[in-house]
Amino acid sequence: MNMEEKEKPSDFIREIIREDLKNRKFDSRVHTRFPPEPNGYLHIGHAKSICLNFGAAEEFKGLCNMRFDDTNPTKEEVEYVESIKEDVRWIGFDWQEREYYASDYFEKMYGYAVELIKKGKAYVCDLSADEIREYRGTLTASGKESPYRNRTVEENLSLFEKMKIGEFPDGSRTLRAKIDMSSGNINMRDPVMFRILHSEHHRTGNKWCIYPMYDYAHCVSDSIEGITHSICTLEFEDHRPLYDWFLNELGVYHPQQIEFARLNLSYTVLSKRKLIQLVQEGHVNGWDDPRMPTISGIRRRGYTPESIRNFCERIGVAKRDSMVDMALLEYCIREDLNKQAQRVMAVLRPLKVVVVNYPEGQVDELDAINNPEDPGMGTRKVPFSRVLYIEKDDFREQPPKGFFRLSPGKEVRLRYAYYITCVDVVKDKNTGEVTELHCTYDPATRGGDSPDGRKVKSTLHWVSASHAIKAEARLYDYLFTKPVPGEESGDFKTDLNPKSLEALKQCFVEPSLVNAKSGDRFQFERMGYFCADRDSTKEKPVFNRTVTLRDTWAKIEKLQKKS
């Protein structure tokens, strides 16, 4: 086995494709499609499907179509088609000119339906929605045939024509496939093919007042486009017999439907219904809120397309229900950003430090490495002066066991600068809060190395007070406090994390960040990866925390608090 073979993702779907290719099925073609309904924003679960459909097509030198499954005008909007296109492109795939819509095929679907009527395989039914439900039976009891089931072909043809030209009100009649009301598979109990909907469609306008149902529209669309492998999620497994029935009765080109398990991710929700609820009820600030698992939210949070693709590869594709650990997604973005992101110093919760033996008014320009993982990214100058800010968490008046950072009398290194020793602690007279530290520095340690070889246990990040830029940092935590939101209570919203967003408005970042543009990503050393948000202004940049760095000390501290 060579290296290339080793790297290739493999799963049961790719195995099927390989087998089909070997047997020259579908003329040795591979043609998939990504078929979203434009009724919401794409999320990380869709990314799995996108990577599978576009990825497999690419690997087998085939094609993948973009197809909007727009058969329900009451729920669909152009806003959604635009966002979907942007998101798929951002993830890194291209459908060239093959941008299709199920609505492109309405005429053809109508014609095919007429054929089925002529074959005696479809009929116009006057039952109401409630009556259809009654007649359908239950999971264990078989259904009853509709009294309209045996109309003549002529009558059906004329009624269907009248449905089309708008002679009947919404809900008054449907076109149904004539299959088997006693089937154990409820989908086969004379499913509805067309319903009457006097509703304006985002593409076809008012041309149609009957719209096809998913089961009928999907297989026909796949057939028209010459799809070979129609990949969908597990809940459609029961629909496959119907998919096959329509295509067989029509006697047209017949793709193969294959089902895989949809993605579940811990500490979030991935259902359109729930996501739309979060947006509409204001639990988040829109579809692209960085806490949302939507592609647009993840993008704004600072994730890279590369990390999403790697994630989708790592989680694999199979048929069993599963719950992927959020920690894996975080691993993927850290892995990518560790290699890419420019390092920078930013103090999120500032504590003032006066270097008492450093001359007032003097400024040192120190060399800092932009990315230790990539020397090619070069170095930059960072200004040092008498008054600095360090991170509040990096000082403890009474250091707990294992605390390596600054405390009274202790010496630490300021990254790329000098060793400093804390000589005095200034407190607020009323609250007792530490407001300022007095430290001395050792001029011999300039650059961060001690000529006498003495070691310090810790290196702190810092900024020069007079040079720093004021900034806002938005720290995000999981949107939910439980791995499976609502598992106990039954209502996912009871597990919403009240601390999922913490906005720190008085941060100080090093001056090199003046030029940061919206979308730029950085590692704030020792704090995490951050991405400049579009809310940034010239006066005050805003940074979203994409993900923290792994934090060993935080882990130790948490353990200590427990015991």
Add this chain to the structure above:
RNA sequence: UGGGGAGUCGUCCAAAGGUAGGACGGCAGCCUCUGGAGCUGCUUAUAGGGGUUCGAAUCCUCUCUCCCCAGCCA
């Protein structure tokens, strides 16, 4: 109690009758001018019972558990 699926480390995915392996997480250590990164080691897994076989996660059989389906949604 109808029909359709699925059960392998904590999590995700492999192993197509022949040593149950990888990744994430966790733990321990090494290293380090980021308590980052990197490196090394460890990590109570084949749902259960029978059977076939020299040999079973894999084949047969019985049982158990979980998921999906009763929209004129997709």
